[in-house]
Amino acid sequence: MTGPERADAARNRAAILAAAAELFDRDGVEEVSMNDIARHAGVGKGTIFRRFGDRTALIEAVLLPRAAAMRRLVHHGPPPVGPGGEPLEALHALLDTLFDFVWANRTLIRALEHRVPHSYYAHSSSRYWLDELARRLTVTHPHDDTEYLTHILSTALRADVVDYLVSVRGMALDQVRAGLHRLAFPCVPPPSLADVDRRSVS
Amino acid sequence: MTGPERADAARNRAAILAAAAELFDRDGVEEVSMNDIARHAGVGKGTIFRRFGDRTALIEAVLLPRAAAMRRLVHHGPPPVGPGGEPLEALHALLDTLFDFVWANRTLIRALEHRVPHSYYAHSSSRYWLDELARRLTVTHPHDDTEYLTHILSTALRADVVDYLVSVRGMALDQVRAGLHRLAFPCVPPPSLADVDRRSVS
DNA sequence: TCACGATACGGACCGGCGGTCCACATCGGC
């Protein structure tokens, strides 16, 4: 066991991740076999399993850097999504950021949920933003049942729920986004469309 | 093509459905192969495929009579869940009936959703109770966005969402049920626990 | 009762999957 990883191994890891990301995105996760990825990356199938263990771990490995980027944005980025902004703006910015992340990675997220039931809520890389959401809700909704609200919002943010609204019910993305913000304030009338537009364009 | 079906064929259909229902229930849908079902039913694998077409259709066939029973209850049963009762009671009774159905058949429903994305909302045997829910909401919430409310409630009734709350978060069934009823009336305080108990015991 | 076409049966068989194995190639410190 030398320090980290041999040079050729690192090269192959990168090639596999790139090939997997491209094929998953292009053809849908379920349509891509491990053999496809191996061929496309120019490596043997055994190499993939040696690097990543199994199919589930490979999917996670493709998703991980994207989740980490979002996490960095939330924890160290500029306000309003990063720390230091006005609480209400911070909550809405977080919702938008989560929504964008879920939408952009919906195929990977759905595939993971498919292979590891409840991973959407229970997976460690999900927990942190569920907790962050709860934290911001506690500030903006000090008198409500924030655990309950967190659950409602995180369910509305499920990749398959959003996907259904858009691809089966034909809702526009901004409609779904507006519904999400409205859900956070169930007892006030929904904001005017102009407000919603201003927020989601930023 | 004689009239309906030969006697041995009908016998086998029943045996297959019974075997599938038992194994799905006992071991979980994903753990049961078509060979398992064939062996357990005492028929050849070919017979299953001849009768039902493919695995998805077999799962649907196991679920169908249960959904039909619920449908009968809602359309022809005694009030409050059947027609003729007081609107508010009718809505709550429907929510309870749907909740019980989803919980009792959560493994089958999840397996179907797994094989046919969005089937939970889009499948014909789901449509009718989504429509019924919307109908009753229109009566009890004449001034609200009932389409939106229907979506929120049907999402809260997803088999995987309920399953997560119970099996991962450790919520009691009656808590989840209470949350469902509360969701239908977001702007009034939740009913006292006594009310909830009275309703769900009936 | 029997004969015969229509129908159903069942398990060998197929292609493809995720995952394993191991003879061989490649790396990199000395």
Next chain:
DNA sequence: GCCGATGTGGACCGCCGGTCCGTATCGTGA
């Protein structure tokens, strides 16, 4: 340049859902 540690790749494995077809069973009309 040597040599043990590390990495490689594709043949191979068991299993899956699904098909095929020679054989068995049904039920009708005579």
